[in-house]
Amino acid sequence: MIHPTALVHPRARIGRNVLVGPYSIIGENVEIGDDCELGPHVTIEGNTKVGAYTRISQFAAIGGPPQDFSYKNEETSVEIGERVNIREYVTVHRGTVRGGGKTVISDECYLMAYCHVAHDCILGTGVIMANSAHLGGHIEIGQRAILGGIVAVHQFVRVGEFALVGGVSGVAKDVPPYTLASGSRIYVYGLNEVGLRRNGFSRDTIVHLKRAFKIAFRSSLRMDQAVEKIRAEMSHMPQAMKFADFLVTSRRGMARVSLSRHSFRTV
Numbered sequence: 001m002i003h004p005t006a007l008v009h010p011r012a013r014i015g016r017n018v019l020v021g022p023y024s025i026i027g028e029n030v031e032i033g034d035d036c037e038l039g040p041h042v043t044i045e046g047n048t049k050v051g052a053y054t055r056i057s058q059f060a061a062i063g064g065p066p067q068d069f070s071y072k073n074e075e076t077s078v079e080i081g082e083r084v085n086i087r088e089y090v091t092v093h094r095g096t097v098r099g100g101g102k103t104v105i106s107d108e109c110y111l112m113a114y115c116h117v118a119h120d121c122i123l124g125t126g127v128i129m130a131n132s133a134h135l136g137g138h139i140e141i142g143q144r145a146i147l148g149g150i151v152a153v154h155q156f157v158r159v160g161e162f163a164l165v166g167g168v169s170g171v172a173k174d175v176p177p178y179t180l181a182s183g184s185r186i187y188v189y190g191l192n193e194v195g196l197r198r199n200g201f202s203r204d205t206i207v208h209l210k211r212a213f214k215i216a217f218r219s220s221l222r223m224d225q226a227v228e229k230i231r232a233e234m235s236h237m238p239q240a241m242k243f244a245d246f247l248v249t250s251r252r253g254m255a256r257v258s259l260s261r262h263s264f265r266t267v
Contacts, residue, residue, distance in 0.1 A: 007025045015035070030047075036055070041059045044063050060087070066118065079104045104123065110127075118155070124140075126143055132150045134153065138156045142163065160243075161242070162201075165181050169186050211234070212230045
């Protein structure tokens, strides 16, 4: 059902059983999947595709032009997966040509109120961003990672899969997968064991990841030596290989590791 006050371009592609709330605006090149629900005063513009069963709350603005001086009105896009929950006042900007042209929010992500996803970001499946978490451009967030409230992530940073970043943190360097990190200038404090258990990781996998973490960050080895050791000892463990690959592909460098194992806190 489309509310009579909503403005939906006649060439927009609207799926079955879609609800569009009062005063919402849907642009010409927008595609909305089946069974989506858009609240009042939602704006979706640009080349934007929204997957089925997605919920977008009031005053969200999706598909706006990127805040990037290089952008010259090129045909770039936003792609939102299925069963995504986008809450009040969230903003998501489309990509830039130099960044690949696409901003991607994968299936089952949850973006709480006032979050911002800038141009060319890629969010993996099931990412959670708590209230007022903000992403600069060209950021990659791995699957099932969680960003606490009022987290700010610098452009080109990566946060690995199943990582947890505590609230009120400034993330200027990469956060390895499966870890806990927090702080105004972020530190990594160890493995995200609770999150891994909640997501069905076996005890054996967690033990190996703890071992990989210690080799990388609590030994006297250089990073290249640590990665070589992890690969030699744990080639049978896919998650350990992902951890090692993340370390050697970092462009911005890793977040600092705290010497204390008990300092992590969430806000």
